[in-house]
Amino acid sequence: MSIQLFGRWNLEVTKAIHNLENRFQVQGADSGNGTFPPTVGLNLTPAGTAWLLTAEYREATAQPWKSSDMMIDPGPLDRVDIQATIGAEDPLPSRDFEDIQWAARYLDGTLLEIPHRPYAVRTQDLFQMPDGIFETALGTYYMAVRVVNRWGLPFTSDHVLNISAASRAALAVGGIHVIDAWSHAELTSLGQSQRGTGMVLGPLVPGSARTVYFKIDVSAAAPRKHEVEFVLQNVTGMADPLHPARRVRKQIFVSRTAVDPQTGEIVAEVQEGTLRFKLREIAIDRKNGRKGRKRCPPPRRRPGEKDVRDRLRHTLQALLDGRPIDPCVIQELLACYCTQGPGGGHPLDPMRPTDGRFCYDPFFAFPTRFSYTITPRVPFEGQYGPIPFQDPWWKVLLLVIAVLLLLAGALSEAADVAYHDEDLVIGSLGRSQQNDVDAALCVLDTDRALGFGQVLDVQSNEDNQNFENALDGQITLASTIMPIAEVMALLADPNTPDAQLQVFKSGATTGLTHGLMSGFTSMPFTREDDGTQFNLPQLRISPDPAFGENVSRPGDSGSIWVHRATGRPVALHHSGTDDPDRATASFLEDVFKQLKVTL
Incomplete structure (x- = not known):
């Protein structure tokens, strides 16, 4: 058999206790390949993406070489710069794996890579948010993290990815809270398992990748870039828990979208500025919308506004006068009025769209005629400035708004198509074809087409x-x-x-x-x-x-x-x-x- 290693290693022969003729080979490395005698003190440094160490023996000079049994012991505690013992054993009664023995040390000092910034996945339907942006209006998301093993050995079920304690505290200050409570159904749907507060990475061989998910609530987050520090840990113990190679820092992008009650505009904020959006027309997935519709349950009778205010005023006055009242009466009055107030949300689930008569499962909708204005935090020079499609991707914010329009009941009042500001309209959606080319034509009304x-x-x-x-x-x-x-x-x-x-x-x-x-x-x-x-x-x-x-x-x-x-x-x-x-x-x-x- 052979031992497969990854990256750059130092191999030193420390023992050669054998009765038969022995040798070993390094194969498949970028450097350091060859056949070598088991001389104690022999020192090699093979390196490559993936390569093999093979020990061999033969019983007589004229006999063919045969593979020895081999084992690798990475040591009692996990460490980034692995210090392992590798042994080879000929087919003799004493299986001490000392016929050839190497002290093996991993030299690259790398552990993991997170090649892309983490992205937002909706918990309800596992739909990825446009460009992975975390929008505060939808609250809780799965944060998807793509991890690549860059170590010298495979990750096992003991290796977990976690968010460091310091990062959790910093995120909390920024209004982001990491949720460690998971149901079995959630973990199963995402194909992952949890140990402690971390997500298991193994088995994962070097060079391979896996996506793991954390659950975070961004409803109170500031609209900006937030840095997250991930740490790879071995739950059975680590010799170097503070090693910098165990930690990777990545940013996530958060936007905050709400309705301006004065203008009816949808306002989306990000770190670089504010986008104000007016909707004129919208394309709706009518087929799936009709398929997922059900009659809404009858609403509870809503008291008149004046009646509620009078009862609330009398109750609060009694409380101020020191008379005994049930505080729950105040809660009931507010709940009775506020939950039946204006808005397009499902009476049982405010994240589901409704037209008052029917309640719908979420379906796709995309604005086809709209106008928007952008106010950058740092002003630009010139009449038009650069196309605002750079970080934070204003076009992606428009997609975020499209997702919210029929999924967030709080925004339904903004679906008034009564805006006609021709100076700000950027264009309209023209011909489209999904099958064969999956493309659409947009007719632009401004100089941006140049x-x-x-x-x-x-x-x-x-x-x-x-x-x-x-x-x-x-x-x-x-x-x-x-x-x-x-x-x-x-x-x-x-x-x-x-x-x-x-x-x-x-x-x-x-x-x-x-x-x-x-x-x-x-x-x-x-x-x-x-x-x-x-x-x-x-x-x-x-x-x-x-x-x-x-x-x-x-x-x-x-x-x-x-x-x-x-x-x-x-x-x-x-x-x-x-x-x-x-x-x-x-x-x-x-x-x-x-x-x-x-x-």
């Missing part, structure tokens, strides 16, 4: 930093798209160099990432998440080993894949998978034909 020949290059606050032109810059695209026939010719030729297959895209979640055009989907292709069917070939994009980046993440949909060598747009990104890591996109040539677009 800037659409460019995409953002790598921004300094993003995880991936492999820029094309300049950090915090822009990339100008070619004015013509790459035709399907040319892509097919490149993929059909086995001698096409990677440089001609390289593409990049600037996505809302991952920023600028790179990939390789790798093939096409089989026809027909049905997307698993929503059943969208594609009868036209879809382009597959795989990771580019030259950059070592994830191809895409949820929230990148709608970004354009661009041919790196020529700058020509190729395809419209619409979906991706984690296993294997790849993206799927509709050819722009097909999108233009289906939506009748010409350039």
Whole structure:
């Protein structure tokens, strides 16, 4: 047998007590491969993504080499710089694993990676919030954290990811509370298990990733970026609990949305400024809305406003006069009036939409005609300023508002389509087609359309930093798209160099990432998440080993894949998978034909 190791290790032969001829091999490493004698004091430093240490023996010179049994003992206490004992044993009665024995030490000093900022998942339906933003109006979320094992050994069921005590205290000061109470059904639905207040990571081999979830309440959170410190712990004991490699800091983004009762506008606040939104028209998923509707239970009779106020005034006056009253009477008066007040919420569940007669399960709705204004905290120069699609992604805030419009009863009063401020209207939704290309056409009314020949290059606050032109810059695209026939010719030729297959895209979640055009989907292709069917070939994009980046993440949909060598747009990104890591996109040539677009 062999021992598989990951990363860079120091191996020193400390014992060689054997009766047969022995040797050992290092295979599959980036450096340090070879066959070596078991000389006490021999010191090696192999390194690689994953490699094998194999001990062998033979009974006579002319006999073939055979594999010895092997074991690894990482020590009594878990530590980042693993100090393990590895032993090999020939098939003899005494199994002391000292025929060859190594003192093995892990040298890379890494433990885990969290490649993306944690993102918000709704607890009711496991729906990811737009771009993972935590919106205070919905209160409690699952916080999804993607963890990659960068250690020298697999994580076991004893390894848990937790939020550090100091970070929990800092989050509480910012209005965010970590909820450690989980039901068995919740944990099962997310495919995870809990030990103490941490979430189990193992079994997880180095290089592999797992998403774990924490539960947090952001209803009282300040609208800004909040830093979360995650710590990887071994619940059976650690030799170095304060080692910095055990800790990773990431930011989460929080927005706060409410209705301005004076203007009827929806107001969304983030750290960089305030967006005020007026709704004019909305597209509704009528099919699923009707399917999920039920007659509302009859409301309780609501007393008149004057009657309630008079009874409340008399009760409070009696209390001030020192007369004995039941304090619960005050609560009952307020509850009776306030829970039956105006608003569109479900009488039993305020997070479910209702039109008064019917109560609905949540369904999709998207604003199609609206206007908005933005007030940045730091003013910009010029007449228009930059397109406000940068951090915190004003376009994503509009999606957050779309999610809230029919899910949060508190916002239903803002669904008045009586606003007609033509100076602020940015456009309207035109033709759309879900099957085959999954795209929509937006007609813009402002000068912002003039800037659409460019995409953002790598921004300094993003995880991936492999820029094309300049950090915090822009990339100008070619004015013509790459035709399907040319892509097919490149993929059909086995001698096409990677440089001609390289593409990049600037996505809302991952920023600028790179990939390789790798093939096409089989026809027909049905997307698993929503059943969208594609009868036209879809382009597959795989990771580019030259950059070592994830191809895409949820929230990148709608970004354009661009041919790196020529700058020509190729395809419209619409979906991706984690296993294997790849993206799927509709050819722009097909999108233009289906939506009748010409350039």
